[in-house]
Amino acid sequence: MTNEDIISPGNARFGASSRGRFRDRRPHGPVIDQEGREIPESSLRDGIRRFQFDFAHSSANPFGELTREQRLARFETLAKLLDIAFLLPGTKIRYGVDGVIRLIPVVGDILATAFSLWLVREARALGAPWHVTARMLGNVAVDGVVGLVPLAGDAFDVLFRANMRNVRLLRRWLDKQPR
Numbered sequence: 001m002t003n004e005d006i007i008s009p010g011n012a013r014f015g016a017s018s019r020g021r022f023r024d025r026r027p028h029g030p031v032i033d034q035e036g037r038e039i040p041e042s043s044l045r046d047g048i049r050r051f052q053f054d055f056a057h058s059s060a061n062p063f064g065e066l067t068r069e070q071r072l073a074r075f076e077t078l079a080k081l082l083d084i085a086f087l088l089p090g091t092k093i094r095y096g097v098d099g100v101i102r103l104i105p106v107v108g109d110i111l112a113t114a115f116s117l118w119l120v121r122e123a124r125a126l127g128a129p130w131h132v133t134a135r136m137l138g139n140v141a142v143d144g145v146v147g148l149v150p151l152a153g154d155a156f157d158v159l160f161r162a163n164m165r166n167v168r169l170l171r172r173w174l175d176k177q178p179r
Contacts, residue, residue, distance in 0.1 A: 068126065075122050075170070079163035082115055095158045102147050102154050109153075113144040116163055123170050132173045136166040 031039045066074070082098040098115065101108045120136045128136070143162035147153040 071122065071126055072170075072174070075119060075126070076167055078115075079119060079167045082112075082119075083161040083163045093158065096163075098163065099154060099158045102157050105150070106148075109144065109147050112147065112157075113140060116140040116143065116166075119163055119166060123166065126170065126174075128170055128173060132169055135169055139165050139169075 033039055081096055083096040084094040085096040087094055098112045101112045101115075104111075117137075117140055120133055120140060123136060124133050139160075139162040143157060143160055146160070147157045149156075
């Protein structure tokens with residue numbers, strides 16, 4: 001390739017013949033979704049207004065119909081991610097995303113508390129009775145209120161691990177239930 005081919009905008013590579021090919025944006029051939037089903041032409045005409053996600057029949061729905069074991073596994077995984085996902089280098093101290101989020105003043109504390117409250121809601125969906133969820137809410141409240149104190153609250157959050165305490169409470173209750 002010569003310098004003339006690179007510098008001149010009207011060369012054959014970028015000429016009018018190639019420009020015309022990219023101006024026509026209509027699809028050529030069938031349009032297929034992620035699961036291999038063909039999308040009908042009628043739904044493509046209206047563009048994005050008519051595009052809909054079909055979460056009910058998709059494996060991409062994290063809130064779909066889950067078994068009890070799947071819910072419990074998700075509950076434990078999220079609690080571990082929030083409280084003990086990482087190891088402080090050179091020590092045996094574990095911390096999670098919750099401790100990192102709480103470093104952002106006020107907004108981080110609200111977000112971390114919201115994640116913890118969502119886990120309590122999941123425990124309720126698993127069938128936890130009111131006395132177990134009340135203790136879980138107490139753990140979240142202590143973690144949230146003390147977490148508002150700058151720096152000392154963040155250190156308390158790393159050591160208190162409210163979500164892991166809630167996992168133990170739920171596990172203890174589930175172990176007492178008849179199968």
